[in-house]
Amino acid sequence: MALVTINEKKYEIDVDPDMPLLWAIRDAVGLTGTKYGCGKGLCGACTVLVDGKPVRSCLTSVATVNGSQITTIEGVHNENKVLQEVWQEIDVPQCGYCQSGQILSAVALLKENSKPTDEDIDGAMNGNICRCGTYHRIRKAIHKTAAIMNSKTE
């Protein structure tokens, strides 16, 4: 039994403690925005925030997140609504499948670094594969989000 908060809602997850968080979120909790891509932490499609940090949920067992605060794509508006809106405005997604992971990695980057350079973006986003090839727009969207957020705080 793991007690977790997902998107500000409390859950008691009664599954095999070895079950990866990805499958617990999808099959037990029923939130399907978090995606399976590789099962080996190679593609980033399953990225969620655990206590604010980006984590590959396909490699993270339920037992290790007991007591944690988890944010999935369904709760991303609580974390960074600006980024979500910029993502729509630039129309980043193509098929959309990897975008949950891309968005959560980007949210985590902007938490740590309010003015990321291209190199910073490469560093933070290199674990997230997009087969459709939306990288160009992802980069643009992160820069634009940073600019809007900075203009608001200045």
Place this chain on the structure above:
Amino acid sequence: MHKIQLVTRRNFIKSIGLASGGLIIACSIPASKEEETKLKSFNGTTFEPNLFIQLKDNGELILLASRSEMGNGVRTSLTSVIADEMDADWSLVSVKQATGDTKFMDQNTDGSRSIRYLFEPMRVMGATARAMLISGAAAKWGVDASTLTTAKHYVIDPETNKKLFYGDLVKEASEVPVPENPTLKEAKDFNYIGTNLKSIDGKDFTSGKPKYGMDIKMEGMLFAAVARCPVTFGTVKNYDKSATLKIDGVKDVIELPRVAKPFGPLGGVVVIATNTWAAFKGKEALNVEWDYGTNEQYTSASYNEMILENVKKKGKEVRSDGNVNSAFKNAEHIVESTYQLPHLVHAPMEVPNATAWVHDGKCDVWAPVQDPQTTRSEVVSYLETNEENVTINVTFLGGGFGRKSKPDFVLEAVAISKKVNAPIQVVWTREDDIQHSYYHAVSAQYMKGALDKDGRVTGWLHRVAYPSITSTFAPDTGYGAGFEFSQGLSNMPYQIENVRCENAKAPAHVRIGWLRSVYNIIQGFSVNVFVDELAAKTKKDPLQFRLDMLSKDVVIEDPSGYHFESSKLKNVLSLAAKNANYGKDLPQGHGLGIACHYSFFSYVASVVEVSVIDNALKVHNIHSVIDCGTAVNTNTITAQMEGAAIFGLSLAYYGKITAKGGVIEQSNFHDYQMLRISNAPNINVEIVKSNSKPTGVGEPGVPVIAPALINAIYNATGKRYRSLPLTDEGLV
């Protein structure tokens, strides 16, 4: 109303419907189908002039997307065409996804032809609704319909300035006859067509809402993972399921026989569980003894040598103009090269998966399929039932690239559901996806060119060997088919007097299928690299060399009605060069490379800028130009061209599937790598303004990228690479 359907030269190709050459467009529609697209009875609140349009009395407009959404933006582009002709307010539009049904015209989302096939029919759908709304308003006002006009969800009487909201006309519009030939707009009056319209699903995409195949959940549903033989078409000898059955959540282990059809399940041992993870774990714990069968002989290293030998010998004639032998005899210079490209796999981010429930004589499917009609007919055939008993619900597709037009994974779910009598969700692991696909063909090519003393190309010999897609559908002859040759071999664009194209033998040992751009990847590569090699031999600039070989403005007619115009290819070449500032001074170690290709009836040229410093390759910029006729959605076209550039770089950098003893050696993203953001260049896209009929967008951007990259590396380093991927060369 016309139905546009495919008529192919060879019947067995019909079901796979490849887009390129060899296909003829015919217009016909059976009477019964025509009835179905016409007026349905009025239910009191909704106007439904045809199957694609539902207008509610509150003004809400629900438009049907008949093609699959896999990143191609088709839910937005197709429906925007209807909305435009209808003069609808886009903010009141929502999109409903069609199930697989022949009444929706051809739904095969493949071959870069959704817009090409459906642009005119969707215009007619919208124009029909608009004409009926006008007639309804005319009846209400008691005026002549021809005096009325429309704008943004209103019928307007310009005389009186009176307006009627579309939603307030649902009853009246439903009572007028369906017009036979509604007037279509002139291009200058388009509101949405030709604009930069964002995806109608953008909000959902950024909040985790769209339902992809695996996101379907239902009461009593069980999850299945399938252990398939590591060698294509091998079979189960026996298996030990005891360790699997001990895993918490595993319910059962059953055997699934192969169905020996093009899209039949491969068969294997199935683990049924209460969640995906237990099914995956249970599969890993199985101990299966396989009979590998004849494909165990397939080892890429020796096979690739064999097909390379085959292209060095005379092959079957595909095209012959003039006399290449005398051209070679009289040549000032001869250039010869061989090119080798490996198998590729689609690897969409969403693995193959399907949910099926066979119950009470019916079968309901939810799956990410590119071709829901073929999926339906395959399920009907498997269950030996009738079409009306089978419903194919099309989910969002997490990428397709051709993989998801082969519904073998759906048939697995159907077969298992039937056997266990419960709703079943089959999910492939990434390893399953990489190791049991329908692979893009491995290839070897030989090219020989003759140059005269002025550096003009007088002879061109191009010999190809690759396993054919037809081997998946019919007994393998070892030779290719016309629709494969017409993807850049037999229709290479240059004006040369003596041309000979030949096909050498290459049998198939895995399932061969189509992958984004198909054989254009192979032939677009060799032709573009070889042209650069010829240019280098003559010390001419590769751009000018190409333009010289396209000097005459010729039109090569095609039975499809889409004719090749050499001037359009020249135009995209010149524009790409201009946008890239081709000829500019470059820093040491930098180089520009150019390539052009005509595929899916569209013209594309790209210029790639690289640097190679200390043997490390970096792609800085890509400038791509496309002429795809009428541009329906410039945002989508730009996105597809951006994505095509990344797809092309991915295959050039890393793409390689190999077999050893019949077993695919790659298994996941660590050894079948994808380009990542740190290697993604700046990409600039220009769309040529055109009033021609719309042509392909999803695929034509891919074939130019790898050869332009190779040519750029040559210009940066003086070294010519003739095989891919570059990771084998230590450059990436």
